[in-house]
Amino acid sequence: MPLGAAEACCWEAPCAAAQPQEDNTFLRWIIGGDDGSSAVMDHIPASSAHQPLPSLPPLDTPPPPNFALKPNAEAEAEAANDDTTAALAVEQLAEAATLAEAGDVLGARETLLAMAPDIGAPGTPLLRSALYLKDALRVALSGSSSSANPNSVVLIKKLGAYKAFSEISPVLQFAHFTCVQAVLDHLAAAACIHVLDLDIGVGDQWASLMHELARRRPGAALKVTALVSGTASLELQLVHDNLSSFAAETRVQFRFAALNLDAVNPAELLAIAAGEGEAIAVHLPAGSVRGPVLELVRRLGAKLVVSVDRGCDRGELPFAAHLLQAFQWCASMLESMDAVVGAGSDVIERLVIQPRVESCVLRRYRAAANGEKTPPWRAMLASAGFVPVPASSFAEAQADSLVKKVPVRGFRVQKRGAGELVLHWQRGELLSVSAWRLTSSS
Numbered sequence: 001m002p003l004g005a006a007e008a009c010c011w012e013a014p015c016a017a018a019q020p021q022e023d024n025t026f027l028r029w030i031i032g033g034d035d036g037s038s039a040v041m042d043h044i045p046a047s048s049a050h051q052p053l054p055s056l057p058p059l060d061t062p063p064p065p066n067f068a069l070k071p072n073a074e075a076e077a078e079a080a081n082d083d084t085t086a087a088l089a090v091e092q093l094a095e096a097a098t099l100a101e102a103g104d105v106l107g108a109r110e111t112l113l114a115m116a117p118d119i120g121a122p123g124t125p126l127l128r129s130a131l132y133l134k135d136a137l138r139v140a141l142s143g144s145s146s147s148a149n150p151n152s153v154v155l156i157k158k159l160g161a162y163k164a165f166s167e168i169s170p171v172l173q174f175a176h177f178t179c180v181q182a183v184l185d186h187l188a189a190a191a192c193i194h195v196l197d198l199d200i201g202v203g204d205q206w207a208s209l210m211h212e213l214a215r216r217r218p219g220a221a222l223k224v225t226a227l228v229s230g231t232a233s234l235e236l237q238l239v240h241d242n243l244s245s246f247a248a249e250t251r252v253q254f255r256f257a258a259l260n261l262d263a264v265n266p267a268e269l270l271a272i273a274a275g276e277g278e279a280i281a282v283h284l285p286a287g288s289v290r291g292p293v294l295e296l297v298r299r300l301g302a303k304l305v306v307s308v309d310r311g312c313d314r315g316e317l318p319f320a321a322h323l324l325q326a327f328q329w330c331a332s333m334l335e336s337m338d339a340v341v342g343a344g345s346d347v348i349e350r351l352v353i354q355p356r357v358e359s360c361v362l363r364r365y366r367a368a369a370n371g372e373k374t375p376p377w378r379a380m381l382a383s384a385g386f387v388p389v390p391a392s393s394f395a396e397a398q399a400d401s402l403v404k405k406v407p408v409r410g411f412r413v414q415k416r417g418a419g420e421l422v423l424h425w426q427r428g429e430l431l432s433v434s435a436w437r438l439t440s441s442s
Contacts, residue, residue: 083124085127086124086126086129086130087126089127089130090130090324090327092111092112092114092115093112093133093323093324093327094320094323094324095111095320097137097319097320097323098319098320099111100137100140100141100365100368101318101319101369105141108141109138109141112134112141115134125330125331125334125335125338126331129327129331129334130327132330132349132353132357133323133326133327133330135354135358136354136358136362137323137365139358139362140361140362140365141365152234155235155238157351158351159202160347161347161348161350161351161352162202162352164347164348166204168341168345168348169340169406170402170403170405170423171333171336171423171430173402174399174403174421174423175308175431175433176204176208177208177398177399177402178391178398178421179283179306179308179433180205180206180209180212181392181394181395181398182304182306182392182435183209183281183304184209184212184216185394185395186304186389186435186437187279187281188217190277190279190303191221191277191278192220192221192222192253192277192278192279193213193220193221193223193278193279193281194222194223194224194278194279194280195209195222195223195225195280195281195282195283196225196227196273196280196281196282196283196297196302197224197226197227198227198228198282198283198284198285198293199283199284199285199308200224200226200236200239200283202235202238202239202242203224203226203239203242203243205283206222206224206243207242207243207246209222210222210243210246210247210250210252213250213252214250214252218251219253220252221253221255222252222253222255223254223256223257224254224255224256224257225256225257225258225272226258226259227258227261227264228258228260229260229261236258239256240258243256244256257272261293266296269300270299273300279303279304280302280303280304281303281304281305281306282300282302282304282305283306283308284297284306284307285307285310285313286309286310286313286377287315287360287363287377289374289377289380290374290380291380291384294384298384298385298438302438303437304389304436304437305381305386305435305436305437306433306435307377307381307433307435307436308431308432309377309431309432309433309434310329310356310360310431311328311329311429311431311432312325312326312329312357312360313360313363313377314364315372315373315374315377316373316374316375318368319364322361323361323364326357326361328428329428329430330353330357331428332425332426332428332429332430333353333425334353335426335428336410336411336425336428336430339410339425340406340407340408378434381436385438385439387418387437387439388417388418388419388420388435388436389419389434389435389436389437390418390419391419391420391435395421396413396415396421399413399421400413403423410425410426411423411425412424416432417434419434419435420432420434421433421434
């Protein structure tokens with residue numbers, strides 16, 4: 001179903017008479033709760049047999065009888081060899097990226113082909129990161145994308161990996177809770193909050209917002225408009241269906257729409273956002289900060305912009321430097337996951353982390369091929385008339401509490417600048433969340 005016309009993909013959520021429940025976990029709604037029910041499974045044909053993802057092993061699970069633990073010295077030597085191989089691979093990746101940016105696609109491909117054939121999983125986080133960057137660059141040079149609209153079974157696997165990632169790592173919850181808290185801190189008094197989301201994901205962050213609105217302001221309304229590239233997919237339909245079900249359960253008035261950002265008519269979007277008493281918030285990832293987008297946000301009169309920076313989108317850097325930045329982010333992410341679950345995160349890596357890496361490499365490669373080089377995203381927001389909004393003390397306390405619940409040490413939260421909250425794994429930055437508003441003179 002092509003996007004572009006609001007009426008073609010705008011749905012009203014029924015408000016059932018169910019009573020609000022205190023423990024509403026949106027991802028449990030999607031994947032299936034303790035009773036085995038699943039809202040998503042209704043979308044899978046009966047003929048599509050699917051085995052659920054194996055659960056991640058607990059941290060203290062003993063190895064099976066046929067599993068021989070390697071002596072520490074041998075394991076350390078193997079890890080050191082992996083990291084040496086990864087360091088060489090990074091040099092070759094940088095060389096390939098430099099050739100690609102200069103227009104020598106053939107030379108870049110030959111450099112990738114010359115990379116060590118033993119790069120791959122299993123291995124250290126550095127080695128696996130090199131593999132994912134190599135694959136992402138290969139896809140970019142091919143002029144295509146490996147990510148197509150998934151069928152029902154593939155989507156269920158992806159959502160299962162997403163749920164597992166949310167349970168073992170604080171990354172997603174940190175991003176979602178901090179974004180939602182910023183909206184609540186500044187827009188909770190509005191009769192209707194309208195979120196324009198340029199990175200909707202599975203939409204679970206807005207389920208959290210619904211839950212808080214139902215608890216704090218019964219009768220409040222929420223509208224979510226997903227601004228996406230391409231056409232409507234099963235994934236968007238599932239976001240709509242599950243958010244609508246969640247809204248009915250929490251008795252929040254809810255409306256969802258999806259528009260093609262590449263073809264949207266600003267007048268059409270302005271008409272959608274012209275509701276009386278409506279406060280507009282924009283969920284704008286750092287990689288999507290562009291002049292035309294910011295101009296649209298200004299015209300809409302958005303009260304708040306919440307930006308998530310995952311550290312792997314650097315439009316101001318040359319392509320090779322951007323690739324290195326993405327490599328460092330990926331390595332930190334994988335290292336943090338290894339610390340929590342050891343070798344049990346391969347499905348999460350393949351279905352959650354790798355697509356994110358591919359997306360940021362592909363987007364930056366296309367921009368570099370077109371000769372585009374943007375200023376740093378914070379500078380672009382500032383030049384467009386936006387100023388940072390300090391994070392509330394509650395948002396800081398919530399982030400600190402979340403990190404303390406992780407069963408391993410190494411995650412930490414830092415407050416940076418005028419109110420940006422940053423999640424680190426040891427010395428590596430995983431992501432940051434910041435809120436912005438237009439100055440009164442803009």
